[in-house]
Amino acid sequence: xxxxxxxxxxxxxxxxxxxxxxxxxxxxIAADLNISISKAGxxxxxxxxxxxxxxxxxxxxxxxxxxxxxxxxxxxxxxxNALVALSPNFLCILGARFxxxxxxxxxxxxxxxxxxxxxxxxxxxxxVAVLVGGMKVANLVGVPAFTFLSQLVSWRxxxxxxxxxxxxxxxxxxxxxPKLSALPNTGIK
Numbered sequence: 001x002x003x004x005x006x007x008x009x010x011x012x013x014x015x016x017x018x019x020x021x022x023x024x025x026x027x028x029i030a031a032d033l034n035i036s037i038s039k040a041g042x043x044x045x046x047x048x049x050x051x052x053x054x055x056x057x058x059x060x061x062x063x064x065x066x067x068x069x070x071x072x073x074x075x076x077x078x079x080x081n082a083l084v085a086l087s088p089n090f091l092c093i094l095g096a097r098f099x100x101x102x103x104x105x106x107x108x109x110x111x112x113x114x115x116x117x118x119x120x121x122x123x124x125x126x127x128v129a130v131l132v133g134g135m136k137v138a139n140l141v142g143v144p145a146f147t148f149l150s151q152l153v154s155w156r157x158x159x160x161x162x163x164x165x166x167x168x169x170x171x172x173x174x175x176x177x178p179k180l181s182a183l184p185n186t187g188i189k
Contacts (some may be wrong), residue, residue, distance in 0.1 A: 022047065063185060067177050
């Protein structure tokens, strides 16, 4: 497996953990912030709103070279989750979850294009499977570990770990992904 594809799988691994891990720790967050579980559930909605707004951002970022775009998205994963881990109150966490959701759809969309460009001839689908595989590993291993750490230590620790994985994604993209030109400009359509 190419290291460049693995670097993108790190990003989808991080995104999968924070997307689905929140559901398992609402009790811990609600207790820590002294809020109801239903109010804590808005943190899931905030992430979803970030995804819904962030995914169409590719329209505006389509002229950016793909490696730089992937680096930007990985840095937003890092920043958003670090902010969640460090936020002092519910409103700050809500805003941080929104930020953490922004790169989700764009990372998958742009990542699929990057994978197909990095793949050997006739291996584009296999390359994209590596990208999506990061999400599968997140669901099988990352989310249960996220929940376990939240219950064992603190709900903030797993978000700090995901921020570190985002940083690792940035470093590996910088080191392992070659320069890739932007998509051909075919207009906004």
